[in-house]
Amino acid sequence: MAIRIAGIGTALPSKVLTNDDLAQIMDTSDEWIRERAGIASRHVGGLTSEMGVEAGNNALKAADLTPDAIDLLVLSTSSPDQRFPGTSAQIHAGIGLDCGAFDVNAACAGFAYGYVAAYGMMMLPGGPDRVLNIGSDALSTLVDWEDRGTAILFGDGAGACVMERHDQGELLAFDLGADGNLAPILYCEHGDTIHMAGREVFKRAVRAVTASIKTALGQAGLTPDDVDVVLLHQANIRIIEAVCARTSLPMSKTHNVLETTGNTSTATIPLAMERAESAGVLEPGKIVLMSGFGAGMTWATLVVRW
Numbered sequence: 001m002a003i004r005i006a007g008i009g010t011a012l013p014s015k016v017l018t019n020d021d022l023a024q025i026m027d028t029s030d031e032w033i034r035e036r037a038g039i040a041s042r043h044v045g046g047l048t049s050e051m052g053v054e055a056g057n058n059a060l061k062a063a064d065l066t067p068d069a070i071d072l073l074v075l076s077t078s079s080p081d082q083r084f085p086g087t088s089a090q091i092h093a094g095i096g097l098d099c100g101a102f103d104v105n106a107a108c109a110g111f112a113y114g115y116v117a118a119y120g121m122m123m124l125p126g127g128p129d130r131v132l133n134i135g136s137d138a139l140s141t142l143v144d145w146e147d148r149g150t151a152i153l154f155g156d157g158a159g160a161c162v163m164e165r166h167d168q169g170e171l172l173a174f175d176l177g178a179d180g181n182l183a184p185i186l187y188c189e190h191g192d193t194i195h196m197a198g199r200e201v202f203k204r205a206v207r208a209v210t211a212s213i214k215t216a217l218g219q220a221g222l223t224p225d226d227v228d229v230v231l232l233h234q235a236n237i238r239i240i241e242a243v244c245a246r247t248s249l250p251m252s253k254t255h256n257v258l259e260t261t262g263n264t265s266t267a268t269i270p271l272a273m274e275r276a277e278s279a280g281v282l283e284p285g286k287i288v289l290m291s292g293f294g295a296g297m298t299w300a301t302l303v304v305r306w
């Protein structure tokens with residue numbers, strides 16, 4: 001049995017905050033942010049549930065399906081609307097689903113974790129035939145707007161895909177990792193804002209993602225040359241460049257959105273996936289590598305035959 005992605009959908013709030021807008025409220029500049037992070041603007045003002053509903057509905061539309069075709073909803077988020085119920089419940093109601101639903105919190109690696117969890121459940125006897133895997137985060141609601149180290153980086157967004165049993169498409173290998181000892185370098189307490197040791201996160205991220213990609217490619221029995229499409233967590237273009245250099249994956253195979261979205265946490269990989277789809281590179285049989293990292297620290301790499 002194989003599982004393919006039958007439809008991709010995304011959502012971004014309409015309000016755009018440019019680097020120049022940020023320079024009006026804090027000591028920073030468009031030039032610094034572009035140079036150090038590769039970001040020009042980001043979308044803000046989103047609510048995790050609302051963006052999740054919009055992205056989910058768009059993925060259903062792209063797959064030409066109605067909500068009754070979905071057997072399970074997996075939502076990854078680290079900015080849930082409420083402590084409980086899970087925001088998956090609100091999205092479930094918003095889309096009008098009739099199936100199980102649960103939240104995953106693996107921060108920015110959440111979408112890839114959700115993908116593996118969904119894939120595994122689909123493999124079980126009697127498991128779901130179709131899963132709606134959504135990543136939605138509204139980190140602008142958790143940012144300290146006086147902290148130029150984080151405020152310049154994050155934005156709001158959501159991305160979703162419909163996973164369905166099919167003879168096309170396969171998860172060839174995956175690598176999931178976590179190191180809870182690194183929690184202090186990136187965290188957000190209840191009722192507080194995001195705290196991040198940016199330089200340390202940068203260093204650890206490059207190291208973890210590089211190792212994870214090598215592990216997953218090794219498990220799949222593939223080399224970097226075999227990879228057609230690279231979808232990396234969109235946190236900082238310099239992290240993407242450093243990972244590509246260390247894994248021999250050419251930048252030309254990456255598909256990036258961060259210049260206009262900033263770091264949308266768990267939504268970055270599906271947003272990049274939609275960008276790749278628009279570029280026409282997600283053809284059946286292509287080898288697609290996805291890799292994310294985030295608070296935890298967590299990281300996750302998928303090698304998929306499209």
Ligand code: UT7
Pocket residue numbers: 027028029032033036037108148149150152153186196197198199200201202205235236239263265293294295
């Ligand atoms: O989803 C996972 C989450 N997070 C990440 O992946 C973040 C990873 N980290 C990063 O992307 C980068 O560390 C940042 C973009 C956050 C910061 O870039 P950096 O090159 O690591 O800068 P830095 O923190 O080492 O700061 C360098 C200098 C400092 O000034 P001094 O001490 O050299 O005088 C900072 O005060 O740049 C200053 N600085 C800024 N200047 C203008 C820090 N932030 C800003 C800013 N505008 N926004």
